[in-house]
Structure formats: structure tokens, C-alpha cells
Amino acid sequence: MKKLLNDPANLVAESLRGVERAHPELRIDHENRILYRADAPVSGKVGILSGGGSGHEPAHAGFIGPGMLDAVCAGEVFTSPVPDQMAEATKKIDGGAGVLHLVWNYTGDVMNFDMAAELAAAETDTQVEAVVMNDDVAVEDSLFTAGRRGTGAAIAVEKIVGAAAEQGRSLSELADLARRVNDSSRSMGMALTSCTVPAKGSPTFDLPDDEIEIGIGIHGEPGRRRVPLASAHDIAGMLVDPILADRDFTGGEGVLVFVNGMGATPQLELYLMYNEIAALLDKAGIVPVRTLVGPYVTSLDMAGCLVSITRFDDDMLRLWDAPVATSALRWGM
Amino acid sequence: MADVDLDTLQRWLRTFAASVAEQKDALTSLDAAIGDADHGANMHRGMSAVVEGLSTPPADPATLFKQAGMTLVKSVGGASGPLYGTFFLRMAPATGGAAALDPETFAKALRAGLEGVVARGKAELGDKTMVDALTPALDALDAALSSGESLASALRAASAAADEGRDATTPMVARKGRASYLGERSAGHQDPGATSTALLVAAAATAVAEQGDG
Numbered sequence: 001m002k003k004l005l006n007d008p009a010n011l012v013a014e015s016l017r018g019v020e021r022a023h024p025e026l027r028i029d030h031e032n033r034i035l036y037r038a039d040a041p042v043s044g045k046v047g048i049l050s051g052g053g054s055g056h057e058p059a060h061a062g063f064i065g066p067g068m069l070d071a072v073c074a075g076e077v078f079t080s081p082v083p084d085q086m087a088e089a090t091k092k093i094d095g096g097a098g099v100l101h102l103v104w105n106y107t108g109d110v111m112n113f114d115m116a117a118e119l120a121a122a123e124t125d126t127q128v129e130a131v132v133m134n135d136d137v138a139v140e141d142s143l144f145t146a147g148r149r150g151t152g153a154a155i156a157v158e159k160i161v162g163a164a165a166e167q168g169r170s171l172s173e174l175a176d177l178a179r180r181v182n183d184s185s186r187s188m189g190m191a192l193t194s195c196t197v198p199a200k201g202s203p204t205f206d207l208p209d210d211e212i213e214i215g216i217g218i219h220g221e222p223g224r225r226r227v228p229l230a231s232a233h234d235i236a237g238m239l240v241d242p243i244l245a246d247r248d249f250t251g252g253e254g255v256l257v258f259v260n261g262m263g264a265t266p267q268l269e270l271y272l273m274y275n276e277i278a279a280l281l282d283k284a285g286i287v288p289v290r291t292l293v294g295p296y297v298t299s300l301d302m303a304g305c306l307v308s309i310t311r312f313d314d315d316m317l318r319l320w321d322a323p324v325a326t327s328a329l330r331w332g333m
Numbered sequence: 334m335a336d337v338d339l340d341t342l343q344r345w346l347r348t349f350a351a352s353v354a355e356q357k358d359a360l361t362s363l364d365a366a367i368g369d370a371d372h373g374a375n376m377h378r379g380m381s382a383v384v385e386g387l388s389t390p391p392a393d394p395a396t397l398f399k400q401a402g403m404t405l406v407k408s409v410g411g412a413s414g415p416l417y418g419t420f421f422l423r424m425a426p427a428t429g430g431a432a433a434l435d436p437e438t439f440a441k442a443l444r445a446g447l448e449g450v451v452a453r454g455k456a457e458l459g460d461k462t463m464v465d466a467l468t469p470a471l472d473a474l475d476a477a478l479s480s481g482e483s484l485a486s487a488l489r490a491a492s493a494a495a496d497e498g499r500d501a502t503t504p505m506v507a508r509k510g511r512a513s514y515l516g517e518r519s520a521g522h523q524d525p526g527a528t529s530t531a532l533l534v535a536a537a538a539t540a541v542a543e544q545g546d547g
Contacts, residue, residue, distance in 0.1 A: 075410045076374075076410055078369045079371055079375055079410040079411040080410045080411050080412070081410055082409070082410050082414055083407075084407050106511065107511065108411035108414070108415070111412055111415035111453060111454070112410065112415055115415055145507075145509075145513035146509055146513045199374045200370045200371075204365050204370045220370070221514060224518075
């Protein structure tokens with residue numbers, strides 16, 4: 001393993017120190033590993049909380065700021081944060097209008113957020129609602145699995161709901177909106193290489209030079225199937241076809257196409273992929289009106305990409321375009 | 334048979350922590366095959382914190398279990414934190430506040446822990462999870478106790494059943510947790526959660542055997 005490290009055991013703690021120095025607009029509670037807006041709680045605004053394991057940077061802390069999240073809880077690498085953190089973060093961002101938990105659908109995250117909501121209900125009178133985000137079409141049979149994973153759609157949900165919270169919408173309106181964006185989104189990912197969890201020190205799975213994994217999640221877990229390495233043109237089909245087979249993306253106000261890098265894939269290749277994806281969408285009569293191309297939800301040093309498509313209605317499109325000021329997404333202000 | 338005293342219960346947790354420390358890399362390797370390569374590290378972090386907490390001795394078994402459960406929930410994260418945490422948190426009230434636990438109460442408390450795990454994780458037998466080791470273990474424990482065996486001997490039977498249950502997870506297709514995303518490809522790998530649970534049951538057998546068969 002060759003990484004920029006002092007001691008793998010201190011990776012998350014030391015990285016958070018760096019985030020603090022680099023981003024004076026954030027506040028960090030190092031003991032509880034909570035990152036939050038310096039102006040939290042914003043009075044009268046619903047607080048938006050997310051979070052999850054570390055190793056997905058810039059998710060999740062890169063999306064804290066006006067127009068998006070109020071706080072995130074950081075877990076160990078690929079490990080959900082714990083209920084005490086979430087309950088404490090909920091208190092920090094409660095401006096009197098309640099707090100919305102945006103939960104990525106992974107067994108650990110869901111259980112810990114459940115326990116956090118129980119804690120918050122027992123200890124405070126903060127109103128909490130939770131919406132679970134699950135957009136990954138690689139998980140075909142939700143009845144016999146932990147359900148579809150939360151992947152790329154979370155960025156659309158967090159951005160759109162964050163903007164709506166800024167406008168003063170109520171907790172229940174925001175929860176409905178979050179569900180609507182999630183329901184309008186589908187994703188599919190692939191890996192060219194595994195990733196190396198620093199505490200383990202070697203790649204999570206072996207992937208020969210001439211093979212790829214289709215249908216991966218964001219934690220270096222192997223995918224649904226392994227196929228021979230193919231051209232970008234063919235890989236684009238393997239990702240886009242199952243997405244389009246799962247939902248109708250025509251009509252509405254067009255779509256957001258998000259081509260996410262898994263951590264070790266250059267932007268040059270991601271734009272090449274976007275070219276292939278856009279051609280497929282064009283053929284299917286689907287109109288991309290907004291794009292996001294880059295590494296936003298990574299899996300440490302995995303190479304590969306994940307495609308996420310969200311169908312906009314006019315409300316969602318307006319909210320996507322609304323001002324946002326976070327370290328990873330910034331426009332309009 | 335003497336009741337299980339507070340010393341023995343603390344020894345159970347220390348023994349489990351020591352097994353987890355020893356098997357840390359093996360647990361993580363199992364998790365790398367079908368999960369995300371952190372089960373050993375997470376359980377080690379959690380059980381080390383539990384053992385640290387024992388430096389202030391708890392007043393009674395209920396307090397011990399509550400403290401262990403809360404520590405695990407707080408320090409482990411992932412799915413194992415809520416599941417192992419809930420197991421101990423649910424054991425606490427089932428002790429009825431007793432200073433030492435007679436075999437039936439101990440078995441009842443373990444059963445309450447299992448029910449908590451099932452309620453939290455919604456896993457059923459055969460889903461390739463810790464439930465596949467814990468359920469046969471507690472069934473064997475109850476059967477041995479009702480046929481008049483000592484607790485030490487019943488826990489040995491429970492530990493053997495947990496090991497069998499753990500081994501039986503290998504051919505299973507996972508239906509819960511991160512391994513479920515692999516579908517058929519999860520078959521052929523032993524479940525890491527069932528493996529750490531077998532260590533938990535084995536630790537109980539060791540700790541009670543050391544107290545003596547009374």
C-alpha cells in the first residue's frame with residue numbers, strides 16, 4: 001500500500017483537522033465528528049443532515065453550506081457514523097423547524113439513523129423525519145437484498161432539498177420532495193480496479209487487468225457480475241441500458257446526467273464517457289438539460305465511474321439551479 | 334450450579350474482546366470477500382472500548398450489559414454497532430436487576446438479546462447473518478438446560494451449535510447487509526457476522542467454565 005498517511009488509525013481524525021484549516025466557513029466538532037455550517041442553526045429553516053462513512057470525499061462534507069446540507073456526520077472509512085453523533089448533529093442544526101435526515105440506503109446507515117431518531121425523540125422535542133435514498137439499479141431483487149443502494153442520486157436529492165429548505169419550505173414538504181427526487185433518479189456503476197482500505201492495506205478484491213466489475217456500490221464491494229474489459233462505448237451501454245429499462249426518463253423538463261468518478265479515474269476519461277452516454281440518451285429521446293461530471297461520490301482510490309440520471313420537473317429544475325455555496329458545488333452566489 | 338456472577342460476565346466480555354483482537358484480521362478478510370473489509374477492525378475498536386469501560390466496575394449485570402451495549406452502539410458504527418449494541422441493551426432488562434444470574438435467567442437474557450437483533454436487523458434464519466449462529470446456539474442452550482445439564486455443559490453445546498451455524502453460512506446466498514448485493518456470488522464465503530457471533534458464544538462457554546461447574 002502506498003498512500004499519504006501517518007497512521008491509518010488516525011486517517012479520518014487528521015483529515016478532519018485539514019478540512020477545518022482549509023474551510024473556515026465550516027465548524028467541526030472533532031469529538032463527535034460532526035461538520036456543520038458556521039451559521040447553524042439557521043432560525044426558522046429546516047436543518048438538513050446527512051453523512052456516512054468516510055472514503056467518499058468530497059461526499060459528504062463537501063456538500064455542507066448555504067443551499068445544501070447543514071451538517072454531516074463522518075464515520076470511519078466505509079463505516080456508518082453512530083446514533084450519538086447523529087443525535088448531537090440534529091441538535092446543532094435545529095432552527096426550530098425540524099430536521100430532515102437524508103440517509104443513504106446501506107444496512108448500517110439505516111440502522112444507526114433509526115436509533116438516532118429514537119434518541120432525538122427521547123431527549124428533545126425536535127421534529128425529525130428521515131428519507132432513505134436508494135437509486136442503484138444494479139440491485140435487481142430488492143426483496144432478497146438489503147434493497148437498492150444509495151449512490152449518485154443523493155447529490156441531486158441533497159442539492160434540490162437543500163435549496164428548498166433555504167426557501168423556507170416545511171419539514172414534511174421537504175421530505176416529500178426528497179422522496180420525489182429519489183424516485184425520479186436511477187444509477188449504475190462500474191469498477192476498473194478495486195480500492196484499498198488503509199486499515200486493511202491491500203485491495204478489497206482482486207480484479208485482473210482484463211476484467212471489470214459491473215454494478216458496484218461505493219464501498220469497494222464487488223459488483224453484481226464480472227465481465228471482460230470492453231470499450232468505453234460498450235461500457236456506457238452496460239450502465240445506461242439498465243437505467244433506462246428501469247424508468248421512463250423522457251418528457252418532463254429533461255434530465256440531469258451525473259457522471260461520477262470513483263476516485264482514481266481522470267476527468268479526461270469521464271468526459272469521454274459522457275460523450276458516449278449523451279449519444280445513447282439522444283437515441284432514446286432523453287434530453288440532458290444539466291450535467292455534473294467529476295468525482296463527487298468516490299470509493300477511495302477505485303477507478304471506474306457511476307452514471308446517475310434524474311428526471312426533472314419544473315420545481316426540481318429551478319431548485320437545482322438555485323444558488324449553492326459548498327466546497328464541492330458552488331454556483332449562483 | 335452456581336449462578337453466573339458479575340465477575341464471570343465481565344470475564345465473558347474480556348474473553349470475547351481477546352478473541353476478537355486475535356481474530357481481527359481473519360474477520361476483516363472474511364468481510365473483504367463479501368462486504369467492505371472492516372468487520373475485524375470495527376469489532377476490535379468496539380470491544381476494546383467495552384473492556385476499557387470495565388475499569389469502573391458496574392454495579393450489577395443489567396448495568397454491565399447496558400454499558401457494553403451503549404459503548405458498542407457509540408463506538409462501532411456500521412451494521413455491527415447497532416446489532417451487537419442492541420443485543421446487550423436488550424439483555425439488560427431481562428436480568429430483572431439480579432446480582433447474579435441463574436442459568437434460566439442468563440438463557441432468557443440471551444434470548445432477549447437475539448430478539449433485539451432480529452427486530453433491529455430484520456434478518457431471518459438462512460439470510461447469512463449473525464442470526465444463523467446465534468439462533469442454533471440459543472436453541473441448543475435451552476435444550477441442554479431443560480434436560481438438566483449444567484450451564485457450563487449447556488454453553489459448550491451452544492458454542493458447538495454456533496460453530497456449526499457459522500459453518501453453515503458458507504454455502505448460503507446473503508439476503509441481508511452488504512453481502513446481499515453480490516447475489517449468488519456471496520455463496521461460498523463464510524459470513525463474518527456469524528463468525529464473530531460464534532466467538533461471542535465460545536467466550537461465554539469459556540468464562541462460565543472458568544467459574545467452575547459448581
